[in-house]
Amino acid sequence: MPQVLSLGELLVEIMRPAVDQPLDEPGQFVGPFPSGAPAIFIDAVARLGVSCGFIGVVGDDAFGRCVLRRLKCDGVDVRGVRVVSHRTTGIAFVSYRSDGSRQFLFHLPHSAAALLTPEDVREDYLRDVKAVHITGSALGVGEGVREACYRAAQICKQRGGMVTFDPNIRPEILGVEAVRVLCEPILQACDVLLPSSQEATMLTGDADEETACRNLVERGIPIVVLKRGAQGCVVFTEGHRVEIPAYPVIEVDPTGAGDAFAGGMVVALLRGMSAEEAARFASAIGALAVTKQGPMEGLPTLSEVESFLASV
Numbered sequence: 001m002p003q004v005l006s007l008g009e010l011l012v013e014i015m016r017p018a019v020d021q022p023l024d025e026p027g028q029f030v031g032p033f034p035s036g037a038p039a040i041f042i043d044a045v046a047r048l049g050v051s052c053g054f055i056g057v058v059g060d061d062a063f064g065r066c067v068l069r070r071l072k073c074d075g076v077d078v079r080g081v082r083v084v085s086h087r088t089t090g091i092a093f094v095s096y097r098s099d100g101s102r103q104f105l106f107h108l109p110h111s112a113a114a115l116l117t118p119e120d121v122r123e124d125y126l127r128d129v130k131a132v133h134i135t136g137s138a139l140g141v142g143e144g145v146r147e148a149c150y151r152a153a154q155i156c157k158q159r160g161g162m163v164t165f166d167p168n169i170r171p172e173i174l175g176v177e178a179v180r181v182l183c184e185p186i187l188q189a190c191d192v193l194l195p196s197s198q199e200a201t202m203l204t205g206d207a208d209e210e211t212a213c214r215n216l217v218e219r220g221i222p223i224v225v226l227k228r229g230a231q232g233c234v235v236f237t238e239g240h241r242v243e244i245p246a247y248p249v250i251e252v253d254p255t256g257a258g259d260a261f262a263g264g265m266v267v268a269l270l271r272g273m274s275a276e277e278a279a280r281f282a283s284a285i286g287a288l289a290v291t292k293q294g295p296m297e298g299l300p301t302l303s304e305v306e307s308f309l310a311s312v
């Protein structure tokens with residue numbers, strides 16, 4: 001059975017090929033690219049050569065096959081993915097603006113992805129689990145998906161495994177208070193928290209991200225890594241703060257960097273690296289992830305990471 005697990009939304013991303021092509025006008029698209037934050041994470045882990053599996057739901061359609069084929073080819077165990085005939089696979093349409101911001105249009109709450117339930121998280125499938133990664137995006141898809149995430153985190157904890165959490169949930173729809181309530185059960189189980197700046201302050205209500213991260217460590221989360229895109233990351237552990245610069249690369253598509261980073265972090269920690277060493281390794285995975293168009297396309301194998309690290 002897989003050692004690293006993730007669960008939640010599987011979807012395809014269909015994107016505008018150039019910047020400033022808004023979604024409300026006719027025009028070109030490229031894709032479908034396999035995507036979904038927890039899926040990008042697990043694909044990163046698989047490409048790094050670690051035994052891993054995914055729990056989710058796709059439709060019995062071309063987009064579902066596209067995502068599943070990709071995960072399978074990269075080495076993800078997909079026996080935990082259910083295929084349903086009465087709903088279609090999740091879709092995200094994406095357009096980038098020249099100021100770096102993104103416009104998204106999701107087909108998700110009414111897609112197959114939202115049919116995930118706690119019953120999909122089977123104890124025997126988690127028999128050998130060493131780490132479960134939860135994304136805020138999954139907590140926001142709907143109640144069934146959320147309860148499935150809580151259950152996976154809880155089983156992993158009971159078995160002495162590590163729970164990692166990327167709180168990439170959008171407060172715009174649910175409101176900050178509701179988002180904090182949804183995140184709380186995962187924060188309580190969490191060993192490694194991977195927020196970006198606004199996510200850190202959203203979770204604590206502090207005015208600045210540094211204070212927020214320190215408070216998150218103080219409340220008992222052993223490792224908090226603040227992700228800052230091309231500015232790198234900051235690792236917070238009890239009484240320590242270390243800044244880790246980003247590797248210099250040419251950014252083609254920033255989507256999925258955070259999920260790739262999380263994959264690197266989990267693989268490195270399972271190999272016994274310290275929080276700081278793990279974040280340095282994860283930074284290389286995040287950097288390589290942004291060098292290709294499509295959220296999973298830049299994810300490196302271990303030997304690609306090694307040659308990259310030897311070249312910088």
Ligand code: ATP
Pocket residue numbers: 168196226227228229230231232233245246247248249250251254255256257258259260261282283284285286287290
């Ligand atoms: P997303 O939500 O799109 O998955 P994120 O906001 O969660 O991304 P980022 O901070 O964008 O996460 O990226 C995670 C890490 O990946 C960064 O801390 C950095 O180490 C690396 N990274 C991201 N963008 C770049 C870049 N342009 N150049 C080099 N490294 C990068």
Ligand code: MG
Pocket residue numbers: 166168196258259
């Ligand atoms: Mg993020």
